[in-house]
Amino acid sequence: MNTKIGIISDPHATPGPVEEALSIFRQEGVEHVLCAGDIAGYGEALDETVDLLMANACACVTGNHEAWYLDRAADKEDSSTYRYLSGLPASLEMVVKGRGLYMVHASPPDSFMDGIRLLDECGEPIDEQRAYWTGRLQGFAYDVLVVGHTHQVFAERLGDTLVINPGSTLCNHSCAVVSFPKLQVEWFALSGQTLLKSWNWGMNQFSQG
Template identity: 35%
Template sequence: MKLGLISDIHGDPLALELAWSHLTVMGADRIVCAGDLVGYGPYPDRVVAFLEERQVASVRGNHDRWALERGLGVPDEYGGGPPSAATLRALAALPSHLLVADLDQIGVIVHGSPRSDMEFIQRRTHPPATLRADLRALDANLLVVGHTHEPMWFRCDRGLVVNPGSVVSMPVVKKSSRTFALVDLTERSVSFHDVESGERIPLDPWPEEDPAPPSKRS
C-alpha cells in the first residue's frame, strides 16, 4: 500500500488541494491527515468539506481541539477563520488516532505523539530508543505524527516514524515546510515532496542509534 501523508493544513484549502492532487497522480492508495485542519488560516469550512468529500481520514489536532473548546462564534486567538456549526460537528467526530493496515503492516496516525497532541517529536527530545519504544508499544510498523511543521523520518528494525511536515503555504503561518509525504508500507520507504511543484525533496533520516556519550579522560 502507498499511503499519502498530509498534516497541519490550518485552513488553507489551496495547499490541501495541491497536495491531494499530487498524491493522487503519484498513485497513493489512501491519503490520511495527521490533524490541525483549522487555526491560523481563514477557510476552515472549505478544508473540512474537501476532506469529507474525498473521504480523507484525519485525526484531531490541538487546533481542532481548541476550536471545539472555544465553541461556535468565539474568535480564534491565532487568527483562524470561524468554523461553522457543521465544521465543529466534523471536528468533534475526529479520533485522537487512526489505524491503517496492509497485510501484516500496521500504521498508527496521531497528531503530536501517542501520548499527547501537544508533544513535539524532535531529535533532541526523542532519541532512537524512544522512537523504537513507541513503535513497540503500539505494535506498529509505522507511526505518523505532525504538529512540528517540519518533515522528518526515522527507520529501524521496528519500522518507520514519519512527519510529513505542514502543507500550509499561507503567510499567516510563519513556520511551514510546505511539504507532504508518500510512504510505501510494504517497502517501508518514504519520500517527501514540495506542495506546489510535487517535486521530491531530499531528506536524510534521523540516525538509527543514540549518539555515543563523550569519553571520560582519566
C-alpha cells in the first residue's frame, strides 16, 4: 500500500496557489502535506496563507523570508502569524514506509540561504552542480531530501538520496506528490499556468530566494 505525501514550497504570502495545491492533494489522497519554507515575502496575504497552512495541518520549516519578517515585525509579536512563524523548525525529519525523509529550506543541515541549484535558466541540468551537490551530500543518511529556496523544480538522485524541490507555488506554479516507498514523483501545474522548471535565474546561489 502506497503512502502519498504532498509537497509545496515558497508560497510567498500568496494563498491562491496553495489552496489549489491542497485541493489537488485531497484529490490524490495524500496523507501528509509538507511545505519547505518561505511562507512570507513578496505577496500581500501572509495572514491568510498562514491560516490556510495551519487549517490543513501542513508541516512546515522556516525560510529566509520568515527570518526577515520576524526581524522587522517585532510590533506583531502577539499576532497568531508571528507566533506561528517564530515557532517553525529549521528542519524536519520523518520516516514514511521505511524511507527516511529530511526537509530544510535551502540545504542540510539547517541552511535557509545555501540553496541547491541544479538547473540553468532554461531548466536544463548543470552537470557541475550535480557533481558538487553529490559530493556535499555524501554520507547523508536519508532517502529523500526536500528543499525549496531556489525556485527550481526537480527530483534528482544525488548519490543515495533523492533530492526534491517542488518549486514555488507562486513563481514556478508547481507542487508535487511523492508516493512512498517507491519514491515516485508526480508534478502538478497551478494557477492555469505552465509549470516553470527554473525561475528568477538572475539570483546567484547565495542570494535572496
